[in-house]
Amino acid sequence: MRCVVLGGGGHARVVIDAIQASGEATTVAILDADRSRWGTELQGVPITGGDDQLAAVLASGVTHFVVGIGSVRDTGPRRRLFERASACGLTALLVRHPSAVSSPWARMGGGSVLLANAVVNAGATVGENVIVNTGAIVEHDCLIGDHVHIATGARLASGVRVGMGAHVGAGAVVRQQIVIGEEAVVGAGAVVVRDVAPRTVVVGVPARPLEIWAGRSIG
Ligand SMILES: CC(C)(COP(=O)(O)OP(=O)(O)OC[C@H]1O[C@@H](n2cnc3c(N)ncnc32)[C@H](O)[C@@H]1OP(=O)(O)O)[C@@H](O)C(=O)NCCC(=O)NCCS
Numbered sequence: 302m303r304c305v306v307l308g309g310g311g312h313a314r315v316v317i318d319a320i321q322a323s324g325e326a327t328t329v330a331i332l333d334a335d336r337s338r339w340g341t342e343l344q345g346v347p348i349t350g351g352d353d354q355l356a357a358v359l360a361s362g363v364t365h366f367v368v369g370i371g372s373v374r375d376t377g378p379r380r381r382l383f384e385r386a387s388a389c390g391l392t393a394l395l396v397r398h399p400s401a402v403s404s405p406w407a408r409m410g411g412g413s414v415l416l417a418n419a420v421v422n423a424g425a426t427v428g429e430n431v432i433v434n435t436g437a438i439v440e441h442d443c444l445i446g447d448h449v450h451i452a453t454g455a456r457l458a459s460g461v462r463v464g465m466g467a468h469v470g471a472g473a474v475v476r477q478q479i480v481i482g483e484e485a486v487v488g489a490g491a492v493v494v495r496d497v498a499p500r501t502v503v504v505g506v507p508a509r510p511l512e513i514w515a516g517r518s519i520g
Pocket of ligand 1: 374490
């Protein structure tokens with residue numbers, strides 16, 4: 302399988318590494334909106350141009366793509382790239398680093414990326430274009446919407462539901478059965494013990510909306 306990676310920054314390094322380690326596809330090119338990167342390479346893969354090259358890449362025999370840009374809050378750019386590449390007729394590649402564990406009883410959507418030491422347990426459903434980042438844990442029966450980012454080292458206990466496009470920050474812990482709304486953001490290190498409304502940002506232990514924390518000593 303020949304694939305293209307969309308985005309040539311830091312997250313792409315880890316994605317390409319995982320693809321190479323898995324041996325399931327060959328990354329033949331990277332497309333990146335940043336012109337200063339064109340003509341350079343990342344871990345042996347050439348950055349050949351911008352997203353306007355998608356049709357040409359498809360015509361050259363590349364069949365698959367994966368989004369290689371990360372996110373620290375807003376997952377929108379990742380969603381838009383995914384939709385653009387899908388509309389061009391490319392197929393979203395499921396990437397699993399060989400050290401990641403995904404149960405045969407879990408379901409994983411196309412374009413999702415399980416990085417080193419990530420775990421997705423039995424009965425979990427992970428949508429399309431989801432990042433389960435390095436060392437993150439998605440426990441049994443969780444339901445993860447499309448384009449979500451479960452950041453490095455975050456841990457979701459059983460039965461957690463995460464709405465489309467949400468971001469669960471690095472090292473966050475989410476109690477079992479919690480619902481995190483669409484495009485919500487859980488700050489790094491938060492401990493979530495109550496449901497999170499769509500498009501809100503929560504931080505802290507226990508997690509509370511960011512505006513409640515503002516002006517207070519978070520300690
Ligand atoms: C929650 C978050 C989105 C807020 O970002 P922001 O809106 O730019 O917030 P700011 O950095 O301006 O901070 C605003 C206030 O919230 C506090 N704050 C920010 N993030 C916090 C967090 N994760 N936990 C506790 N407090 C936090 C700040 O200390 C600041 O408090 P103050 O007003 O008393 O000084 C961001 O800090 C965060 O945690 N993002 C997740 C990053 C991540 O997961 N990265 C890994 C990618 S693999």
